Amino acid sequence: xxxxxxxxxxxxxxxxxxxxxxxxxxxxxxxxxxxxxxxxxxxxxxxxxxxxxxxxxxxxxxxxxxxxxxxxxxxxxxxxxxxxxxxxxxxxxxxxxxxxxxxxxxxxxxxxxxxxxxxxxxxxxxxxxxxxxxxxxxxxxxxxxxxxxxxxxxxxxxxxxxxxxxxxxxxxxxxxxxxxxxxxxxxxxxxxxxxxxxxxxxxxxxxxxxxxxxxxxxxxxxxxxxxxxxx
Numbered sequence: 480x481x482x483x484x485x486x487x488x489x490x491x492x493x494x495x496x497x498x499x500x501x502x503x504x505x506x507x508x509x510x511x512x513x514x515x516x517x518x519x520x521x522x523x524x525x526x527x528x529x530x531x532x533x534x535x536x537x538x539x540x541x542x543x544x545x546x547x548x549x550x551x552x553x554x555x556x557x558x559x560x561x562x563x564x565x566x567x568x569x570x571x572x573x574x575x576x577x578x579x580x581x582x583x584x585x586x587x588x589x590x591x592x593x594x595x596x597x598x599x600x601x602x603x604x605x606x607x608x609x610x611x612x613x614x615x616x617x618x619x620x621x622x623x624x625x626x627x628x629x630x631x632x633x634x635x636x637x638x639x640x641x642x643x644x645x646x647x648x649x650x651x652x653x654x655x656x657x658x659x660x661x662x663x664x665x666x667x668x669x670x671x672x673x674x675x676x677x678x679x680x681x682x683x684x685x686x687x688x689x690x691x692x693x694x695x696x697x698x699x700x701x702x703x704x705x706x707x708x709x710x
Contacts, residue, residue, distance in 0.1 A: 492592060492599045492616060496606035497623030500663025503602040506623070507559045510600065517556040519545060524562045526584075535583050538566075542591045555597045563601040568608040585610070592616045626662060631655040634662050638669045644676070646684035653685075658692040668695050 495503040504520075511518040526537045541560070549555035560566075565581065566588040589612060592599075601617075603609070614620070626634060632655040639645070660668065671694065672687040 490596050490598075491618055492595060493601070493619045493621065494606070494617040495600060495602045495621050495623060497604070498625055498661060499604055500661030501623035501625060502662050503623050504559070504561060505662075506621075507557065507600045507602070510598075511557040511559075514554070514557065514598070516554045516598070518559055519548065519556045520559045520561060522561050523564075523566060526565075534580055535587055538584050538587045539591065542595065545597070549597060557598045557600060558595075560599065560601040562603070564603045564605045564608070567601070567603055567610060567613045568605065585613075589613065589616065625659065628656045631658075631660065631665065634665045635669070638666045643673065644682040646682040648685045649683065649688065650685055651688075654688050654692060658696065660692065660695060664695045668692050671695075 495506060497503060508518055521541050526534060526541070541558075545556075545558050566585055592613075593616065606620075606622075632651055635651045635655060639651075658668075668688065668691040671691040672683050675687045675690065676683040
């Protein structure tokens with residue numbers, strides 16, 4: 480806990496974990512909006528540098544940049560670290576230079592977490608590989624699960640614009656029950672189905688949605704995503 484600009488500030492460090500496309504980044508944006516704070520986002524997958532020593536410096540730069548931006552602000556921004564997997568996974572064999580570099584990055588990251596003042600949210604798709612040393616540093620660990628049929632139906636309804644030209648044969652209930660897609664995948668499927676219909680010069684029909692869903696399933700790398708065959 481610290482005082483900035485006369486206001487008491489509490490440090491809150493959270494981990495959002497779960498499969499891709501389940502709303503982790505969206506939830507971080509919603510949290511910042513609710514708190515009436517801006518959101519600073521860093522893509523951690525882009526931090527690793529091909530030049531020895533640069534990756535470690537980049538980790539520290541993230542927190543230095545945040546401190547610089549938050550200084551003197553009544554409501555410091557929320558810091559979002561997307562795809563923080565490489566910082567959180569279990570330590571690797573340091574006998575290799577790459578292993579040593581990663582371990583040094585993790586040590587710096589751990590040190591910065593301990594000193595952090597403000598609100599930090601890290602996201603990961605691979606929580607099962609997390610080092611226990613990092614797990615203890617998060618005040619809250621929130622799981623984002625894949626949506627069930629009822630949730631998928633609501634997501635379809637949200638992502639399809641109200642004025643979208645839908646054919647009479649569209650059955651979102653059927654699609655929601657038979658295609659196990661995440662929220663992110665549903666958003667893409669809606670766009671692809673609309674594109675198919677536009678190229679044909681017609682309304683969006685059931686076959687467009689089914690084709691878009693099957694394309695998304697075929698190109699998906701998440702083993703938990705699957706299609707249910709049956710009527």
